[in-house]
Amino acid sequence: MNRTFLLLALGTFLALPLGAQEVVPRITLAGRGLVSLNGGLLDRFQGDRWSTDFEQMAADFSDTHLLLRLDRKIYGINRNQVAGTVLGLTFPDAESPAGPVYFSQAHFFWWSRNWEFLVGRARLENFVVEFPTLRDDDLLDYAFVRNAFLYTEAPEYELYGNLARLSLYQGQSRWQETFQVASLTQTDAEGRTEAELAGIQRVSAEVAYRLPEPLRFSGLFRKIGVRLDLQPLEDSGNQWLSTVTAGADINLSPNPLANWRLRVQAQYTPGQDGIAVQDLAIPARAARARSFGGVVSLSFLRRPYQVPRLLVALTGALRSYPDQEAWRAKAIAGVFYQIGAEVDVGLQYEAEAVSQGLRDALGFRNSHSLKFLFSFEYEALFNHYFTDRETLLNLEHGFAP
């Protein structure tokens, strides 16, 4: 599969004049308005000495996003298939080369009881376990399979890509196998896009045992899985850069009113030779270096009367580069309080330290930051004439979405 195929496939679907205009789709409007006031201390090397600078409080609305999903039931022998499209945009970091607005989602999807197919731009899902942090990219250097073709910091190009993904499900959707090919954005050191969504930059496969969302309190393992990501490095003699990720999301206490949860993930990239420690500041080079990443997180969710109110999370992460004898580590503590349905205020503290060798490359040896969060999430369904694939009825009482 290559870009031409993807574009042709998309173009074919969009161009066909066979729509059933009288069938109004189900419409889902979702998203999140997220603003944080960030302040912190950065211990950086200036001239010939280290100095600690106070970073002024700044308002950050990155990760704010808007999603529109349109879908409908489609013709079929069993009348149990659904197809649709998602359009989504997000507001990147101020310095991101992705621009002021990034179209993070533009894909077609199609699902039935035991499979789900997606093609177009979507989240790469280049991890096994999601961690409870304020923003998606807070653990970018630790928990994600990095984009090996990115020569500048651009979280959006790490988290999203153009892809085709097939997921298979068995055993009331508790077993999942996912196969994915993706095109990634490539940039130069200035953030200019050198090649966008051309060819295949990543092939992935994941096997996981997981609890569907309505059953999330119904077992010990919310998820346990392993995945392999392969990135063909045409500029390095057609080598394949591999990364193995394994993780588990564990209900320490499946109490739905007071839920303790432990999340762990380990990641190993055999990497390439010949990467100097100072290269680790470049995302593509860091992605290609031999490295080990590990993240552990303990969280407590209080849901009095089955209404979420308080989330406290403590997360620790480490990324080591044995060949460069370098490492970096991060600790994140967060307290989030829901003042209304999906309306959160919160506080996140982050501390990061880097090893001796990496300090020069990254320009700092440790940092501390404090973020005050204000978040408003929403999801509104209109014309809700069928249900999602993983409802309890569909999982446990026969499939009839």
Next chain:
Amino acid sequence: MQWNPKDLRAPETPADPGRRTFLKTLAAGAAGAALLTKPSWLRAAQEGLSWREKATIPRPLPETQVRYREFNIDVRTVLHELLPGIRIHLLAFNGQVPGPELRVREGEWVKVNFTNKTELLHTIHWHGVDVYYEHDGVPFVTQRPVMPGKTFVYRFQAYPAGTRWYHCHYATPFHLGHSMHGALIIESDDDPIKKTFRYSRDYTLVLETFDTNFLKEEFNRMLERMKQRLWLMKRGKLDAKTTAVFKNVSEFLKAVDEGWLPPYLPERNQSRLGADLAPNFFAINGKSYPLTDPILIRQGETIRIRLINTGELIHSLHLHGHQFWWVAQDGNPLMQPIKMNTLQIAPGQTKDIIIEGYNPGYWTFHDHITTRVTNNGIYPGGMLTLLVYEEMAEREGFKPMVSLDQ
């Protein structure tokens, strides 16, 4: 056809005195009060006893003293096909839509072993039956709801005769909107309708409305909520505030004072119940037209039809080519049968009609609020069936075709 008021016999124990007064007034205007047998509450009053004392409904007697007619009823989740391609998850008594029809004799002692085979809570309310109050099936008022996997035994003496029904009274708008309903026919040798009309066949038509979108959405929400509550319950961690079940009003008010958020607050929940409920399928005995069962009749035959409205809407049922007799409401015979061809029936009501076979043919019988004669908005469908003269159906010739989109 003449209605003979002498055939209207007062029951052994009285019904609502208000209704009796009304009947008496009606009778005085229509057929003359002198023809009425005195109602028992009136007789009791004249004998120096209040009608209430005389009318006390007996507490269920031990099985050593009376013989019970026993039924086993459970509730389970089924995937029911209303029409080809329209399958919905429903809560169903004994897996049937509607639930099994129970037929008993008036005065017979009835025992129903009700087992809950779902993860939700349920009861059975005996609609229109004068049961002892502890067997009325209203959760938290007359009994604790029947928990998942548990059995509750309902006992009552079948009284009064007529077309009655039963339904779940827990989360009533939702569980009733499913198919947790069924007919309870209490037969009597003294049935004035039977005596007067000598009908040979007796049909029960359970009228149903389904908002399939709401049912799916709410069913999933309830299941998810209950799965968590059952986990808590097994460990003794379920409290009143989580279930929103309090010992009394004072305890409820105290909880609110302490900052508890009642689930009805708009900042906590937005239910689609009420004005937003939009039934999109209408059915008779669990099927929408054209899968509804026809009503069979022969020329010269008289049949009785028992209509039970289990849904949330008023229906206006019209029979083509015939005048029929409306003979009973809520199971109780009218003072005077009324000849008509269109009958309104409100939610919760039962009405009985008599059809005489004098006009051979194929005749539609349907809700004349014609938006209910649709399947998901497509006409014809829904609450429509046919009165079919069997001899015509047996002969060669024109037979009704099936049209699905006009």
